[in-house]
Structures are given as structure tokens and as C-alpha cells.
Amino acid sequence: MELQEIAEFLIIGHAERVEILTRQALEAGYSANDILQQGLLAGMDVVGIQFKNCEIFLPEVLTCARAMKAGMRHLEPLLRGSTTTSSTGKCVIGTVKGDIHDIGKNLVSLLLQASGFEVVDLGTGASMEKFMESIQTHRPQIVAMSAMLTTTMTQMETNIATLRKQGLLEGAKVLIGGAPVTAQFARDIGADAYGRDAMEGTAKARELVQSLKNH
Numbered sequence: 388m389e390l391q392e393i394a395e396f397l398i399i400g401h402a403e404r405v406e407i408l409t410r411q412a413l414e415a416g417y418s419a420n421d422i423l424q425q426g427l428l429a430g431m432d433v434v435g436i437q438f439k440n441c442e443i444f445l446p447e448v449l450t451c452a453r454a455m456k457a458g459m460r461h462l463e464p465l466l467r468g469s470t471t472t473s474s475t476g477k478c479v480i481g482t483v484k485g486d487i488h489d490i491g492k493n494l495v496s497l498l499l500q501a502s503g504f505e506v507v508d509l510g511t512g513a514s515m516e517k518f519m520e521s522i523q524t525h526r527p528q529i530v531a532m533s534a535m536l537t538t539t540m541t542q543m544e545t546n547i548a549t550l551r552k553q554g555l556l557e558g559a560k561v562l563i564g565g566a567p568v569t570a571q572f573a574r575d576i577g578a579d580a581y582g583r584d585a586m587e588g589t590a591k592a593r594e595l596v597q598s599l600k601n602h
């Protein structure tokens with residue numbers, strides 16, 4: 388089988404087929420990461436382009452997102468890997484208020500766990516109060532926020548300013564990401580780091596924890 392086939396069924400939103408093909412690809416010896424990159428994410432890229440060009444609409448995108456999740460169910464335990472005994476650090480992550488996108492955030496959360504982070508996931512539409520409560524309870528080294536809309540990315544700025552004012556970011560670093568977010572935007576709003584994707588985000592999170600340890 389070809390991983391391209393997984394992408395093709397994801398593009399037409401066929402969750403059942405995506406799930407079966409993902410399982411078969413694993414049985415055939417493909418790595419979880421290759422299936423993710425060349426199958427599921429390759430398909431999701433096309434969905435994004437079609438949506439942008441108005442070739443498909445929200446209901447179709449939602450169906451594709453479900454197909455993505457059906458495949459991810461098989462990959463998640465493998466991508467998470469064997470969690471190390473000593474935790475890399477703690478991270479509170481959430482998609483900000485007003486934003487319901489969670490596929491990218493879930494991937495970041497997963498890779499953080501795979502690299503030994505203890506992750507507290509606030510889900511989607513996480514209010515500032517939710518972040519505040521969770522930071523107070525868990526005292527994470529990393530506060531990670533995801534935003535996929537130009538209208539919700541500004542919420543990250545409000546969150547950072549408020550959290551900082553309340554002293555909740557002492558001993559913690561802020562990592563942000565999401566399709567409309569850039570490194571420049573991260574600097575402008577006072578975030579400590581920006582991750583273009585889940586891999587880069589995880590690497591940045593590790594660097595930030597290291598920088599906290601060095602101080």
C-alpha cells in the first residue's frame with residue numbers, strides 16, 4: 388500500500404477507510420511518523436487549500452477532520468512513545484477563547500508528551516480564567532497557546548499581558564503557535580517562543596525549560 392492512499396481518503400472525508408488504512412500501514416511496517424506526515428497531514432494540507440479556494444465548505448472540512456482523528460487514534464499511542472520516568476517539565480496548553488480548532492494543538496500536546504512533558508490540556512475555547520486556574524494549580528514551566536484565526540490570535544496578547552500582570556508567568560515561559568501566528572507576532576506580544584509546527588514547538592519547549600534551569 389501507499390501512504391498517499393491515506394491522504395486521498397482523508398481528502399474525501401472517509402473516516403472508516405482512513406482508520407483501516409492507517410492500521411494496515413502500521414502492520415506493513417511504516418513508522419507512525421511517516422504515516423502522520425505523508426498520509427494524514429499531506430491530506431489535511433490539501434483540505435486546507437480546497438477550503439481556502441472555496442472548493443469545499445465547512446461540513447466537508449469537519450468530515451475530513453473526523454477522518455484525521457480516526458487515523459490519529461492508532462498513531463497517538465505510538466507517537467507518545469514510552470514516557471520517560473523523569474519528566475522534562477510541565478506544560479499547560481490550550482486553544483484560546485473563541486477558537487474551536489484543535490487538531491494542531493492536539494499534535495503539539497502529543498509530541499510534548501512524547502518528549503517527556505507532563506501535559507495539562509485545556510482543550511479548545513480556553514478562557515483566560517481557565518489558563519489562570521490551571522497555572523495556579525499546576526505551576527507549569529511552559530504555557531502553550533494555539534490560535535488558528537486572525538480574530539483569536541489577539542486573545543493570546545491579552546492572555547499574556549494579564550498573566551504577566553498577575554505574576555502567573557514567574558518561573559514559566561510562553562510558547563505560541565497556529566497557522567496565522569508568526570515569530571514576529573510572538574515577539575510583538577511578549578511570548579517567549581513560537582513554534583511553526585509540533586516538532587519545532589516541542590524543541591522550543593525543551594529549550595525554554597533548559598533556559599529556566601540555567602537561571
Ligand code: B12
Pocket residue numbers: 428431434435436438439445448449452485486487488489490491492494495531532533534535536537538562563564565566567581582583584585586587588589
Ligand atoms: C480543519 C479546519 C476546521 C475544522 C476544525 C476541526 C478541529 N477539530 O480542529 C472546523 C470545520 C470546525 C473549522 C471551523 C472554522 N474554521 Co477552520 N480550518 C480548518 C483547516 C482546513 C485545517 C486546520 C488543521 O487542522 N490543520 C492541520 C493541523 C495539523 O495544522 P495546524 O492546525 O496549522 O497546526 C500546526 C501548526 O499550526 C502548529 N500549531 C498549532 N497550534 C500550535 C500551538 C503551539 C503552542 C505551537 C508551538 C504550534 C502550534 O503545529 C501544528 C502541528 O504541526 C484550516 C486551514 C489551514 N490551512 O489551516 C481552516 C482555517 C483555520 N479555518 C478558518 C475559518 C475561517 C474557520 C471558521 C471561522 C469558519 C466559519 N465561517 O465558521 C470556523 C471557526 C470557528 C471557531 N470559532 O473556531 C480559516 C481561518 C482564517 C483566518 N485567517 O482567520 C482557515 C485558515 C481556512 C481559510 N483559509 O479560510 N475549521
